[in-house]
Amino acid sequence: MEEKNFLIKPEIYDLQVDWKKRLEKEKRFFLKIIREKEIERALDIGCGTGHHVEFLAGYIPEVIGIDPSDVSIDYAGKKIIKSKNTHLLKGEFKDLNNLDIGKFDLIISLGNTLPLAKTRRKIKSALKHMKKKLNKDGILVLQFLNFRKKMIEDNNYYKPKSVKYGKDIYILLKHFEYGRVQTRFDFLTTVLNRNGEVKNFFKKTSFLCTLRKNLFLKMANNAGYKKIKLFGPSGYKEFNEKKDISLIALLQKN
Secondary structure (H helix, E strand, O other): OOOOOOOOOHHHHHHOOOHHHHHHHHHHHHHHHHHHHOOOEEEEEOOOOOHHHHHHHOOOOEEEEEEOOHHHHHHHHHHHOOOOOEEEEEOOHHHOOOOOOOOEEEEEEOOOOOHHHOOHHHHHHHHHHHHHOEEEEEEEEEEEEOOOHHHHHHOOEOOOEEEEEOOEEEEEEEEEEOOOOEEEEEEEEEEEOOOOOEEEEEEEEEEEEOOOHHHHHHHHHHOOOOEEEEEOOOOOOEOOOOOOOEEEEEEEOO
16 A cells, blocks of 8 residues: 555644744735635645635635545544635545536645655646636646755755644654655654653655756646746745745646
């Protein structure tokens, strides 16, 4: 049986993100799209713990989130999602054609969900599946790392985060190792007890397709997207491959 890529307990995943701060930072970007495009239906692919589904539900009449993890879907439904205009389903890119969910004005897939598909073939397929699920004037928003070799190597370790969970302290660290075809991603967790002694240690390794800018643009064009814009992490300034650690891509089918 193939091991799932990026299988991390949702409680631990949520510890690494200051969701209030992140969503406040992204609010202006998403509201601009929602208002200009008059978004009525949205889909979040790889919704994880459901924070973006719940956020978008405050501004869009119907929001659906899909994720391949039963555990994440269950956690999101019980702990995060409060809005009644949302639906959570198990699924991933390859399931889009089989899910009876209709089409959307907005599709988002954030946090490296696309490169977590692992292979170029699967990413090409994912781009085509998402295009089919967009309405005529729909827009697709993707977010992933800047896979320029020097950028990955200069930022191969992220600053550790220390958070309290129950009676223990969790120290969370991300490590990246560049590869021409696939980039290795290690999610390292050290658990300390109340006395500061090491109680446990976990390492989860996943592999990301090394989705360089030009490769992505070629794939998106071949998938049939007519308009493609790349922005830096803020979503407002044009993407700078030499400076920006990640990018946001806006794609339209027409």
